[in-house]
Amino acid sequence: MPAKFITFEGVDGCGKSTISKEVCQALIDMGHEVEWTMEPSENWLGDQVRRSYSEEISPFTEAFLFLADRATHTDRIRKHLADGKIVISDRYSDSTIAYQGALLSDELIKQGIDSVDWLWELNNRIIIKPDVTFLLDIAPEISLERLNTREELSKFERQGYLEKVRANYLRIASREDRYVIIDATQAKQTVLNEVLLILKEKV
Numbered sequence: 001m002p003a004k005f006i007t008f009e010g011v012d013g014c015g016k017s018t019i020s021k022e023v024c025q026a027l028i029d030m031g032h033e034v035e036w037t038m039e040p041s042e043n044w045l046g047d048q049v050r051r052s053y054s055e056e057i058s059p060f061t062e063a064f065l066f067l068a069d070r071a072t073h074t075d076r077i078r079k080h081l082a083d084g085k086i087v088i089s090d091r092y093s094d095s096t097i098a099y100q101g102a103l104l105s106d107e108l109i110k111q112g113i114d115s116v117d118w119l120w121e122l123n124n125r126i127i128i129k130p131d132v133t134f135l136l137d138i139a140p141e142i143s144l145e146r147l148n149t150r151e152e153l154s155k156f157e158r159q160g161y162l163e164k165v166r167a168n169y170l171r172i173a174s175r176e177d178r179y180v181i182i183d184a185t186q187a188k189q190t191v192l193n194e195v196l197l198i199l200k201e202k203v
């Protein structure tokens, strides 16, 4: 079965937005019908998620905001896939498992629950499983240097936190065959070429 649903994941500053857009264009140039999409979404649900970045909110509220956005986003993805299109998403469910998993781990472990497993289970009720997920893997120390040249860092963009996020991504990758880990410290063109080489075999 050709790959139809492709996601890009990684810590802030890994370059997935740039790479996923260029991959989208390359697939279009190859003659495929492709929809590029992202989370948080570009609608009112995504706006609520983005608003929460600057609010003091419970980590559970935060997780459920991302999930609420995802449920509606998934309906749109389902429609594109039914129309026979390839869908590329810049972040999807694994972002919640990695980021909110890192945030909720201390709280949930007191209840004897593994936050990654718990969020995994919640997401599984909502999502379409991607056919391929590219993890643009990079040490937060390096990715944050890239972001430092941009505007003010968000609450997600702290190094210690992102190290836990990265560890969660690597944990998910180790148990999911759909994962392809790409060294995101390489030059942009090299990363792009590696992704396209793999995708040409899959789409």
Ligand code: TYD
Pocket: 012, 013, 017, 039, 040, 066, 090, 091, 092, 093, 095, 096, 097, 099, 100, 154, 156, 157
């Ligand atoms: P990001 O793709 O980095 O957007 P931008 O390039 O505009 O900064 O995503 C925004 C932030 O949201 C990022 O720090 C990761 C976080 N996030 C989560 O914590 N959980 C999620 O489920 C998603 C989709 C994103």
